[in-house]
Amino acid sequence: MSSHPVEIEKYSDLLREQVLSVWEKSVLATHHFLTREDFIILKNLLYKLDLNLFEIYCLTDRGRVAGFIALSGRKIEMLFLSPEYIGLGLGKRLISFAVGSLNANLIDVNEQNTRALQFYRKAGFEVFERSDKDDLGKSYPLLRMKLKNNKGIIRRLFGGRF
Numbered sequence: 001m002s003s004h005p006v007e008i009e010k011y012s013d014l015l016r017e018q019v020l021s022v023w024e025k026s027v028l029a030t031h032h033f034l035t036r037e038d039f040i041i042l043k044n045l046l047y048k049l050d051l052n053l054f055e056i057y058c059l060t061d062r063g064r065v066a067g068f069i070a071l072s073g074r075k076i077e078m079l080f081l082s083p084e085y086i087g088l089g090l091g092k093r094l095i096s097f098a099v100g101s102l103n104a105n106l107i108d109v110n111e112q113n114t115r116a117l118q119f120y121r122k123a124g125f126e127v128f129e130r131s132d133k134d135d136l137g138k139s140y141p142l143l144r145m146k147l148k149n150n151k152g153i154i155r156r157l158f159g160g161r162f
Helices: 013-030 036-048 090-102 114-122 153-158
Strands: 007-010 055-061 064-072 075-081 106-110 125-131 142-147
Touching: 007 090, 013 036, 013 055, 013 064, 013 075, 055 090, 064 090, 075 090, 106 114, 114 125
Parallel strands: 075 106
Antiparallel strands: 007 055, 055 064, 064 075, 106 142, 125 142
């Protein structure tokens, strides 16, 4: 990451290819539990999806998308960072923004994605339901999570900066 500050900006279709590229690189780097066939199915579904169905905000570094968060209502549907930006506090920044500015309070996470599960727990989310299969009926258990208490949690964990 450069020393230039990373910005959060609203998604536009001009960023579509970069967002899809970030998703692909991030999933390949973090979702080792997916079979190659299931990855291809997910990729094909996402590439056909109208991203404007979601409220999406992108992290940009000198005009390049470093990561993004997508919401439907108050539920975080996607949060992905390009691998070179993982571990730099930018996921925290996106969560802080989503909870603090967009009132996000729900998220689903793959049970096998233990780093993401730990991250969301640290951010104040707790599991309230488990599904043996994902939303496509595949054998990737989902943990449905909700924010325990957002009053002050973002300030306490992340300094309230977004």
